[in-house]
Amino acid sequence: MKYSYFPGCSLKGLGRAYEESLLPVMKHLGVDLQELDDWNCCGATAYMSVDEAKACVLASRNLALAERDGNHPILAPCSACYLVLNKTKHYLHQYPKMKATVDRALNAVGMKCEKDVPVRHPLDVLINDIGLDAIKMKVTKPLQGLKVAPYYGCQIVRPYATFDDQANPTTMDRLLEALGATVIRWPLKTKCCGGSLTGTIPEAGIRMVYILLNEAKKRGADCLATVCPLCQFNLDGYHSAVRRQYGDVLLPTVYFSQLMGLAFGLPDRDLALNRAAIPFRWRPSSPPPAPAQPPAAKSVAA
Amino acid sequence: MNSNREELRIGFYVCHCGHNIAATVDCAEVARYVGTLPHVALSREYKYMCSDPGQELIQQDIREHKLNRVVVASCSPLLHEHTFRGATEAGGLNPFYFHMVNIREHNSWVHTDRKEATEKAKALAQAAIERVAHHKALEVKRVKIHADVLVVGGGIAGIHAAMTMANAGKKVYLVEREPTIGGHMAKFDKTFPTLDCAACILTPKMSEVGNHPNITLWTYSEVTKVDGYVGNYKVTVKHKPRYIVEDACVGCMECIDACVYKTPKFEDEFNEGLGKRKPVFIPFPQATPQVVIIDPETCLNLKTGKCKKTCVEACADRMAIDFTQKETFDEIEVGTMIVATGFKTFDAKRVPAYGYGIYPNVYTALEVERLVNASGPTGGEVITRDGRHPKSIGIIHCVGSRDKKTNVWCSRVCCMYSMKLALLLKEHTGAEIYNFYIDIRTPGKGYEEFYNKLLDEGVHFIRGRVGEVTDWAMTPEEEGKLTIRVEDTLAGYVRRIPVDMVVLATGLEPQQDAQDVRRLFNLSCGGEGWFLERHPKLAPVSTFTDGIFIAGGCQGPRDIPDTVAQAGAAAAECLALIDKGYVEQEPNTAFVLAEECSGCKSCIPLCPYTAITFDESSKVAVINEALCKGCGTCVASCPSGSIVQNLFEDDEVFSEIKGVLAYD
Numbered sequence: 026m027k028y029s030y031f032p033g034c035s036l037k038g039l040g041r042a043y044e045e046s047l048l049p050v051m052k053h054l055g056v057d058l059q060e061l062d063d064w065n066c067c068g069a070t071a072y073m074s075v076d077e078a079k080a081c082v083l084a085s086r087n088l089a090l091a092e093r094d095g096n097h098p099i100l101a102p103c104s105a106c107y108l109v110l111n112k113t114k115h116y117l118h119q120y121p122k123m124k125a126t127v128d129r130a131l132n133a134v135g136m137k138c139e140k141d142v143p144v145r146h147p148l149d150v151l152i153n154d155i156g157l158d159a160i161k162m163k164v165t166k167p168l169q170g171l172k173v174a175p176y177y178g179c180q181i182v183r184p185y186a187t188f189d190d191q192a193n194p195t196t197m198d199r200l201l202e203a204l205g206a207t208v209i210r211w212p213l214k215t216k217c218c219g220g221s222l223t224g225t226i227p228e229a230g231i232r233m234v235y236i237l238l239n240e241a242k243k244r245g246a247d248c249l250a251t252v253c254p255l256c257q258f259n260l261d262g263y264h265s266a267v268r269r270q271y272g273d274v275l276l277p278t279v280y281f282s283q284l285m286g287l288a289f290g291l292p293d294r295d296l297a298l299n300r301a302a303i304p305f306r307w308r309p310s311s312p313p314p315a316p317a318q319p320p321a322a323k324s325v326a327a
Numbered sequence: 328m329n330s331n332r333e334e335l336r337i338g339f340y341v342c343h344c345g346h347n348i349a350a351t352v353d354c355a356e357v358a359r360y361v362g363t364l365p366h367v368a369l370s371r372e373y374k375y376m377c378s379d380p381g382q383e384l385i386q387q388d389i390r391e392h393k394l395n396r397v398v399v400a401s402c403s404p405l406l407h408e409h410t411f412r413g414a415t416e417a418g419g420l421n422p423f424y425f426h427m428v429n430i431r432e433h434n435s436w437v438h439t440d441r442k443e444a445t446e447k448a449k450a451l452a453q454a455a456i457e458r459v460a461h462h463k464a465l466e467v468k469r470v471k472i473h474a475d476v477l478v479v480g481g482g483i484a485g486i487h488a489a490m491t492m493a494n495a496g497k498k499v500y501l502v503e504r505e506p507t508i509g510g511h512m513a514k515f516d517k518t519f520p521t522l523d524c525a526a527c528i529l530t531p532k533m534s535e536v537g538n539h540p541n542i543t544l545w546t547y548s549e550v551t552k553v554d555g556y557v558g559n560y561k562v563t564v565k566h567k568p569r570y571i572v573e574d575a576c577v578g579c580m581e582c583i584d585a586c587v588y589k590t591p592k593f594e595d596e597f598n599e600g601l602g603k604r605k606p607v608f609i610p611f612p613q614a615t616p617q618v619v620i621i622d623p624e625t626c627l628n629l630k631t632g633k634c635k636k637t638c639v640e641a642c643a644d645r646m647a648i649d650f651t652q653k654e655t656f657d658e659i660e661v662g663t664m665i666v667a668t669g670f671k672t673f674d675a676k677r678v679p680a681y682g683y684g685i686y687p688n689v690y691t692a693l694e695v696e697r698l699v700n701a702s703g704p705t706g707g708e709v710i711t712r713d714g715r716h717p718k719s720i721g722i723i724h725c726v727g728s729r730d731k732k733t734n735v736w737c738s739r740v741c742c743m744y745s746m747k748l749a750l751l752l753k754e755h756t757g758a759e760i761y762n763f764y765i766d767i768r769t770p771g772k773g774y775e776e777f778y779n780k781l782l783d784e785g786v787h788f789i790r791g792r793v794g795e796v797t798d799w800a801m802t803p804e805e806e807g808k809l810t811i812r813v814e815d816t817l818a819g820y821v822r823r824i825p826v827d828m829v830v831l832a833t834g835l836e837p838q839q840d841a842q843d844v845r846r847l848f849n850l851s852c853g854g855e856g857w858f859l860e861r862h863p864k865l866a867p868v869s870t871f872t873d874g875i876f877i878a879g880g881c882q883g884p885r886d887i888p889d890t891v892a893q894a895g896a897a898a899a900e901c902l903a904l905i906d907k908g909y910v911e912q913e914p915n916t917a918f919v920l921a922e923e924c925s926g927c928k929s930c931i932p933l934c935p936y937t938a939i940t941f942d943e944s945s946k947v948a949v950i951n952e953a954l955c956k957g958c959g960t961c962v963a964s965c966p967s968g969s970i971v972q973n974l975f976e977d978d979e980v981f982s983e984i985k986g987v988l989a990y991d
Contacts, residue, residue, distance in 0.1 A: 192679045212797040213799055
């Protein structure tokens with residue numbers, strides 16, 4: 026199956042580690058990703074709040090591009106892009122006035138948005154299109170002994186729960202288990218990471234970051250796994266501020282795609298693990314202690 | 328037009344139905360217009376045609392104006408066709424010289440434009456005038472009613488209905504799919520608001536059912552087929568193998584002690600999985616019938632064939648254990664039926680934010696009923712799954728009720744059972760109890776008083792829909808506890824309340840297989856899946872299938888008093904039919920014009936009621952009037968046009984169409 030890959034600004038900037046790890050992983054799984062030619066801003070959060078119509082037009086242009094380029098499902102890894110593109114589709118369905126505005130704007134540049142191209146999240150594609158069995162087949166270095174707290178953030182399940190439960194999403198849990206990791210059960214999977222509050226009202230934002238890091242650490246996590254560039258940025262980038270306010274809760278935050286790459290045995294340089302502020306040093310190559318898991322050690326060697 | 332020798336004299340009446348019709352349709356104009364049509368001897372408008380004076384008017388006009396046809400334009404024939412046919416007959420005419428026009432449901436209630444609605448009413452009235460001219464005198468046939476009754480479902484509704492009819496001397500078959508009767512009520516500890524012990528009031532009725540000479544009790548059985556019609560139903564009942572000869576088993580339970588599984592190992596369904604049972608078991612001490620059952624899913628012998636069969640040894644010469652049992656079937660004839668198949672409780676896992684299935688100390692209300700019950704898995708000691716005695720308990724109301732994401736309806740019983748459980752838990756544990764509610768609904772005798780009693784007892788009530796139940800502790804007090812996060816809408820702020828145990832007041836839902844049951848008994852369902860009564864106010868236990876009645880939770884959420892009242896009503900409806908001895912059959916049946924039938928047999932497989940047979944001697948199709956429901960399928964399909972249906976003869980239908988088209 027082919028997908029139109031929509032990186033959005035984050036995956037080319039602050040969240041480039043996400044793109045740098047996701048693309049090799051998808052390639053390794055044989056997924057055909059074609060970056061959408063001439064894509065533009067998705068219209069994300071701030072714009073949506075300032076002027077919905079303009080934000081919708083921006084997002085619709087991307088939908089129209091995908092329609093033009095073969096109408097393949099859009100793969101939107103960034104949570105904000107995923108939400109805004111889906112929200113725009115919802116608006117176009119629901120509100121004829123908005124649809125007319127968008128149509129007028131697109132028409133002015135000779136484009137149209139008619140075909141209802143699906144907007145998919147990588148987790149959705151991995152679980153429902155590729156399947157856990159196919160993923161397990163690719164695992165050469167299981168993440169044995171790594172305790173991961175899966176962190177979904179807010180936008181991929183709220184308000185549109187298209188592929189997972191709103192209150193208790195499990196797709197990443199299942200994916201990480203398939204990679205051989207130990208999944209930490211915790212109730213803060215979808216609790217706010219602080220979002221843009223870290224920039225606007227730092228004391229509120231930092232508190233939220235602290236709550237997540239602290240709770241994951243308390244439950245024995247070695248790292249947090251995230252699906253969102255903004256979550257990764259907040260959870261990774263504010264450790265010194267957290268330390269000043271609450272004390273040290275050092276915990277690395279990685280993208281799920283980086284953990285997939287490690288389990289698939291892809292080289293470190295393909296996974297952009299060095300980009301994070303809090304380094305993630307754990308590697309699966311270190312063979313598990315011999316007496317504990319002898320058969321697994323064998324299969325890894327084979 | 329018509330070859331009747333006498334002159335046609337049609338009387339027409341348009342009903343105002345108060346404002347229901349008159350507000351949208353200009354009734355005077357309709358009456359004036361119809362009065363100008365040929366053969367109309369008189370045309371009147373009247374405020375309430377269905378009232379006694381309205382009916383009297385028809386009778387008087389028939390006599391005084393020598394009317395020989397009557398048309399009333401009013402509501403749906405479902406409501407008052409019977410009434411006006413009666414009035415026509417009382418006036419001295421054959422009741423089928425009457426025809427009804429629906430200008431309420433089909434017109435005034437669905438239109439707003441008075442002018443257009445009036446025009447529509449005129450067109451419909453003209454169609455009826457044209458049609459009624461062709462009506463023929465028909466006779467209502469009477470069919471005898473079989474006096475036996477079938478009750479489906481052995482909960483409190485089925486038990487009460489069966490007992491009522493059996494006590495009236497009728498032979499009753501009571502079919503229950505579980506191994507014992509008792510239903511949900513048997514699982515309850517106490518009943519609200521009187522705090523009667525549920526078992527104490529239910530189990531005597533259960534054993535009475537088991538011993539009643541007029542009741543044939545079939546447990547672990549299901550209805551698989553229903554044929555026939557009111558008064559004469561043929562029903563097939565499947566008996567699932569319980570691997571026990573019911574007549575031989577004395578309920579001594581020695582086989583249970585002797586089972587190769589020394590300790591109970593399997594989830595005990597009756598105790599909502601909180602306890603364990605063996606493969607051979609009796610669901611609860613007062614189960615009716617008092618016989619054991621062997622579960623083929625867990626029995627070693629039935630699963631593998633390799634077992635010492637110590638149970639058979641223990642049973643010895645009673646020889647009640649029979650591993651060779653297969654499904655068996657019984658075919659019975661009954662005249663009437665009561666469907667009382669009950670409800671299921673909402674699956675709390677569908678609201679993961681409340682943590683059921685995630686945190687061990689989150690319980691459903693039904694589980695807590697078992698937990699506080701003296702014969703429950705803990706002998707009535709309230710002890711959590713992780714072995715603690717709770718010091719604080721939160722009860723969350725409306726789980727799976729009044730919620731667009733799950734079920735929109737109010738389940739009616741949860742407020743009351745939550746308060747009952749609050750009281751019981753307080754008595755058993757002395758814990759602080761918090762109720763989280765949206766609204767407290769206490770619409771029943773003594774219910775509001777019960778609520779007040781709880782307030783006096785110091786049970787906490789917090790108004791707000793709970794956001795989540797979490798084990799994420801923000802303060803040392805929350806460590807090791809479940810924290811309930813809720814917006815207290817009376818205090819106006821978000822609260823976090825740490826508790827040791829959470830009880831989810833799950834709502835009521837239609838049974839999983841309600842749709843299958845609906846098809847089996849030819850019932851209707853509302854959008855939510857509850858069985859539909861014929862009329863929500865005036866025929867609350869009747870269905871759209873004659874002779875089949877509904878009672879209890881299968882019709883919608885209700886409490887025990889309402890269920891019992893409804894079961895009694897359903898029983899009375901059955902008894903009324905049985906004691907009348909016959910039912911009248913609509914004469915709108917089809918018949919074959921034998922001289923024109925080519926004997927092609929194409930109609931026979933099409934009939935949904937298997938009413939058509941082939942007469943080998945005369946080589947024509949024959950329709951059994953008693954079985955025919957008047958659906959018209961055969962009439963439409965007959966290649967030679969040799970099947971005719973009363974009240975829907977060609978000239979009647981075509982003239983009606985002509986009438987509506989002629990109006991302009």
